[in-house]
Amino acid sequence: MKQRIGMIGIGLMGHGIARNIIRHGYPLTVVEHPGNQPLDELIAGGVKTIGSGAALAEQADIVILCVTGSPEVEAVLTGPDGVLAGLRRGAIVIDCSTAVPGSTLRMAAQVAEAGGLLVDAPMTRSVKEAHDGRLNLLVGADAATFETIRPLLACFAENIAHVGGTGAGHTMKLLHNYVSLGSVALISEAAACAKRAGVAPEVFADVLAKGGGGGAALERVRPFLQSGETSGLTFHMSNALKDLSYYVDMTKDMTATHAIADSVKATYAKGVELGGAxxxxxxxxxxxxxxSFL
Structure with a gap:
């Protein structure tokens, strides 16, 4: 029999994860929340709903979290009627959120004290890939637990990387997002300078693409530079600022250098100030x- 799955966080990404879990025949229950996307499709597919994390955990073998960040993860796990209040012994909590590794390790200790295991499995790629079941997952877990949950993860992920023990997934996610968002910020600043210098956007993008400036970040930015299209990266400025803040916090926790990261974080903070969250x-x-950006 397939494991019974519980899920908290049916937002844009979580909705896609949920629809692919039920497509593969897993019994799924989700927590009712105002932040959820409409559940009609999922309920029609057999998904059940429940009122609290504790009630969800009482009947789930695996609980998946797909919420905004560390404060939300901590609240969902440890708050009144939270997951830990109802967690079954031997249950696994899979955190697909983006979180600070230090918080992840603290939550893992509390989950272990309650008799369960916490796995961090943050994702990359976009809402479209979540809908299509083609996410990338960065998994922090021991080898045995990773093999236990891999069939479930394969329901909604195309590439699944086992990057280390607990906390390693969130560490790698922050490293990934720092490089990705940092590259977008660097290219955007250069593009703003190029525009002031009178360089045509298509010339700017073509020259970078054929040289050392080419890569995934440029291909995401290029459509906006040439036509104003923003669908290449469906990511809000406030989310970028959150992820960069988490990255800087992580570097401080491990006394790693973060001078460039501080500047990228400040760039996105200015972006939120001028453009909105x-x-x-x-x-x-x-x-x-x-x-006004100067």
């Missing part, structure tokens, strides 16, 4: 082109 990250070059 829900401003698409790809609009950064336009914001940087204005005098």
């Amino acid at each position: 829900h401003c698409p990250v790809l609009r950064l070059s336009d914001l940087m082109g204005g005098d």
Whole structure:
């Protein structure tokens, strides 16, 4: 029999994860929450709903969390009627959120004290890949637990990397997002400078693509530079600032250098200030082109 799955966080990414879990025949129960996407499709597919994390955990072999970040993960696990209040002995908690590794390790200790195991499995890629079941997952777990949960993860992920023990998944996610978002910020700043210099956007992008500036970040930014299209990276400025803040916190915890990260974080903080929390990250070059960014 397939494990009984419980899930908290049916937002844009979580909705795609949930639909692929039920497509593969797993029994799934989700917590009712105002932040969920509409559940009609999932309920029609057999998903059940429940009122609290504790009630969910009482009947789940595996609990998946897909919430915003560390404060939300901690609240979902340890708050009143939280997951830990109902966690079954031997249950596994899989945290697909983006979180600070130090918090992850603290939560793992509390989950272990309650008789369970916590795995961090943050994701990369976008809402479209979540819908299609083609996410990338970065998994922090011991080898035996990783093999236990791998069939479930394969329901909604195309590439599954076992990157180390508990906390390693969130560490790798922050490293990944720092490089990705840092590259977007660097290209956006250069694009703003190129515009002031009178360099055509298509020329700027073509020259970078054929040289050392080419890569995934440029291909995400290029459509915006040429036509204003923001669908290449469906990510809000406030999310970028959160992830960079988490990265800087992580570097401070391990006394690693973070001078460049501080500047990238400040760039996204200015982006939130000028463009608003829900401003698409790809609009950064336009914001940087204005005098108010100087």
